[in-house]
Amino acid sequence: MEYELHDIVQMKKSHPCGSNTWEIIRVGMDIKIKCEGCGHIVMLPRREFERKLKKVVEHAE
Numbered sequence: 001m002e003y004e005l006h007d008i009v010q011m012k013k014s015h016p017c018g019s020n021t022w023e024i025i026r027v028g029m030d031i032k033i034k035c036e037g038c039g040h041i042v043m044l045p046r047r048e049f050e051r052k053l054k055k056v057v058e059h060a061e
Contacts, residue, residue, distance in 0.1 A: 001050070001053060001055070001056065002056070003024060003027075003053070003056050004024070004027070004059065004060055005024055005025070005026070005027050005060060006023060006024060006025070006060035007023070007024050007056050007057075007058065007059055007060050008021050008022070008023055008036065008056070008057045008058040009021070009022050009023075009024060009033070009053055009054075009055070009056050009057060010022075010053075010054045010055050010056075010057050011052050011053060011054055012052050012053075012054045013052070015035045015037060015038070015040065017035060017037040017038040017040070018037060019035055019036050019037025019038065021035075021036040021037075021057055022034060022035055022036060022042075023036060025041070026043075028046075029045070029046060030043050030044065030045055030046065031043070031044050031045075031046055031049040032044075033049070
């Protein structure tokens with residue numbers, strides 16, 4: 001699945017705050033994502049991120 005910096009993505013499991021959309025804020029060996037609901041930031045290894053990714057909701061302009 002193709003994703004880029006600042007894309008909005010949906011993960012398989014929702015965040016405890018209730019939101020299930022995340023913004024990609026760093027791309028590299030690790031992926032850093034920010035919860036759209038509460039602003040919590042999580043850093044995941046690329047392999048784990050790709051496994052947990054459900055779909056890209058919105059591509060960055």
